Amino acid sequence: MSKEESVTGRQLFVLVFMAQLGTEVLSLPHAEAGIAGHDTWIAVLLSGLAAQAGILLIWWLGSRYPARNFFAYTSLIVGRPIGLCINFMYGCYYVISGYLLTLVYADILNRWIFVMTPKWLLILMLLIIGSYAATSTLKRMAFISQSFMFLSVIGFLLIGFSGLYGVDLRNLLPVLPNGWYPVFKGTYTAFTAYVGYDVLLYAFPYVQKQNKKKILLAMTSANICTTVYYIAVCMICTTMFGIKQLLVIPEPIVFILKNYQVEILQSIDNLFLVFYACIVTSTTYVYFFMAAKAFQHLRAQGLGKQYVWVWGIAGICFIGGFFLTKRSDMLMLGEKQDMLSVIFLMAMPVILLIISGMRGTRRSSV
Numbered sequence: 001m002s003k004e005e006s007v008t009g010r011q012l013f014v015l016v017f018m019a020q021l022g023t024e025v026l027s028l029p030h031a032e033a034g035i036a037g038h039d040t041w042i043a044v045l046l047s048g049l050a051a052q053a054g055i056l057l058i059w060w061l062g063s064r065y066p067a068r069n070f071f072a073y074t075s076l077i078v079g080r081p082i083g084l085c086i087n088f089m090y091g092c093y094y095v096i097s098g099y100l101l102t103l104v105y106a107d108i109l110n111r112w113i114f115v116m117t118p119k120w121l122l123i124l125m126l127l128i129i130g131s132y133a134a135t136s137t138l139k140r141m142a143f144i145s146q147s148f149m150f151l152s153v154i155g156f157l158l159i160g161f162s163g164l165y166g167v168d169l170r171n172l173l174p175v176l177p178n179g180w181y182p183v184f185k186g187t188y189t190a191f192t193a194y195v196g197y198d199v200l201l202y203a204f205p206y207v208q209k210q211n212k213k214k215i216l217l218a219m220t221s222a223n224i225c226t227t228v229y230y231i232a233v234c235m236i237c238t239t240m241f242g243i244k245q246l247l248v249i250p251e252p253i254v255f256i257l258k259n260y261q262v263e264i265l266q267s268i269d270n271l272f273l274v275f276y277a278c279i280v281t282s283t284t285y286v287y288f289f290m291a292a293k294a295f296q297h298l299r300a301q302g303l304g305k306q307y308v309w310v311w312g313i314a315g316i317c318f319i320g321g322f323f324l325t326k327r328s329d330m331l332m333l334g335e336k337q338d339m340l341s342v343i344f345l346m347a348m349p350v351i352l353l354i355i356s357g358m359r360g361t362r363r364s365s366v
Helices: 009-021 024-033 037-064 070-078 080-112 119-134 138-162 181-194 197-206 212-241 252-258 268-296 306-320 327-359
Strands: none
Touching (some): 009 138, 009 268, 024 212, 037 181, 070 327, 119 306, 138 212, 197 212
8 A cells, every 4th residue: 555645733624624515515404404494503513513522533543543544453453354344334335425425416516507418427527536636645635625725715705695685583483493303303414414524534643743632623623614614504594595495495505696696707606516516526535535545455455556446436436327317316325324424433433442442452552
């Protein structure tokens, strides 16, 4: 396996923040409206807290094996056969996540902008860009994410300005009309929106100086920024549309931007969707990168080349794009991904921490 270049705490922050955004900024208010209703922002806030708990778990686990990445130390915790199975399952999980993300955004582009363009062509373009970036090192991916960072800021400003007019705060009321159950259910659904912090599974030993507190601070800062981003989006959409309207608008942010006209720009919503493709790509290449690393660790000395795995995964996703064409099928796969995210990013680290603690072997020197 090729030697990994180290990243700074600031680069880790950018990498995680950009990976967490994905397509959920566009669709989360619609998805949550039918579950948490007026209390969508509370569900999103609780999901952010759950993601923070996940960060602590991964950070704690990584602290026990600071010289190795997750895929290298799973075998030390549970033995080689089970460790390889875990790595393989994580690899498949990241392939599914990247596959679904690409299809969903290609579907959005196809419905809003490129109506006459074949969807397979949009999928192919997104896969080529994401896969090319995923063949690089962690540090180079961080550089790319830093280059796209200003787009997320512009997107946030556009969303914020769109909320200056037409807001009705009464749409946030009443609070908790049906108790906490819908909110907790919405918290489970929204948790997938925060997936991306798990890049720490691999990145932990490659952060410069390995100051554990600074690593945790960078991760926490990224998660806080993502939480604020999501809450702002959900509150603006809820106050502008109300629940009944949100239930029939899959991407309410794009719908809001469509109503704004600027003399020098024909359509702000189209511009937003075009540059948001860069943000979605930032998530895609992290998924493909993690999948390739998981598969490479199926053998101690490295199984295959990273770029071969990445392009192989991209090929599988491209072919799979011809079989998953209906939006309803993508939503069904999204529900499966929600469950897998909880298993791989919350349950599995807890199980490995318990086993590692029971064995009582701190591998700080490994």
